[in-house]
Amino acid sequence: MNSPAPDTPALALVDATDVVLIVDDVPDNLAVLHDALDESGYTVLVATSGEAALKLAAQAPPDIVLLDAMMPGLDGFEVARRLKADPATAAVPIIFMTALSETEHVLEGFGAGGADYVTKPIRPREVLARIAAHLNSARSQRQARQALDAFGHATLVVRERDGRRIWQTALARELLGRYFVDLPDHLAPAELMAWVSRQAIRQRAGAEAQTITIHRGAGRLTCAMHPLEDAPASDGQWLIVLREASEAAMLASWVQAFTLTTREAEVLYWVIQGKTNRDIGDILGASPATVKKHLERVYGKLGVETRTAAASLAMSRARG
Known part of the structure; x- marks a missing residue:
């Protein structure tokens, strides 16, 4: 296999090429996956430990991660949690690779932020199909996020089951930081998620979701939610649109308009x-x-x- 040395950062990436980070402590697994992905036109980064994977992802954020669940030291579940906690990699899909198919391990993988999982022994064709599907979804979300950022919209996507912010525009991050002090950057506020849960029930029953307005001093933050059509149904991902208004700004608008x-x-x-x-x-x-x-x-x-x-x-x- 003509593969790069494990844990060696590949920083000169081709913009048009999707980058896959493979994390596995077994060299044979890395070899099989690297060859299959390389032949399919992907740029491949490899890491043989959780610590090396986090360092590599910080240097060259991948488009998708294939992550071994059980590794010595920092296991895959903790690696996933840390990747999802970092705004630079929070939106990157993670596919777990595991020989453990028991329900508790599958649930732990999804709870850590995984988008999917494949069982060992690895079947390269299955992995390639899953990668393509998740990359298409991630690409659509990335393009939408970039467009919203460009137009200064305050928008984010939250995951209902764990309250994580899957992605967010810069303005959404700023507003949530101002209205909810000391809130971790990767989590949605508990007040907001309680409302999301109530509105999700309404929408699934065919009713229209209601907005919520959060007051902080003279500021008012109005939130509206919409389903994210290309997200996995089991993920419960929702698009939240934030709009800020203040009493002073409202009074000024009436003075001018009327x-x-x-x-x-x-x-x-x-x-x-x-x-x-x-x-x-x-x-x-x-x-x-x-x-x-x-x-x-x-x-x-x-x-x-x-x-x-x-x-x-x-x-x-x-x-x-």
Whole structure:
């Protein structure tokens, strides 16, 4: 076999070539897989230990990983957990290779972040078919993520069973970091995942998912979820779209859109919160009569006649 020396980083990668990292402590297994993948046109990296695999993946992130589950030292399950915890490799599909087909080992592999598994002795044609399928899915997700990043969208994909962020745009990472302090970068917030679980039940029953709004001070983070069509059904992956709004930004948008004064916008805001004229007066330090005059001017500028109509139009503007 004309294969590279084990654990030697291959950093000069061809952009158009998919990179496969094989991790196995048995040289014969590496030889069989390397030859099959090399003949199929893949760029192949090899590692004979978990520690070497993590180092290699950090130097040259692969497109997919074939990972031996049982190795001395750092086993495959722990390697997978660490790869998934690193934003640079979190989206890389992992296929476990194992002679252990017992349910608990299969579940441990999926729990560690594995996308699939094959049993030993390895059948190269089966491995090639599974690699191709997972690479196609990963490629589609990567292209979508790059497009969303380019347009500044705050979007992420979470896995329902363990709350992991499978991938996320830069803006999504920033927003979650601001709204959920000390949250690990690879996990979705517990509050968000509890909502995902409830909405997943609704969607599977044919109902439309509802949004959730998370408040932090004057900031509001609205989350909407959608199924990820090309993800494995057993994975329960969901696309989450985040949108941030603040009360200050909302008031400013009303001032500009409806030519309101700042005080009129404040009165409109508290009307939307269900406050009476007396309540609003107490909040703003004005009399109920003054609040009523402000509100009458708001009605005129919005072209409406009731509190409900004013609130509806203003909220429609805020969502737009």
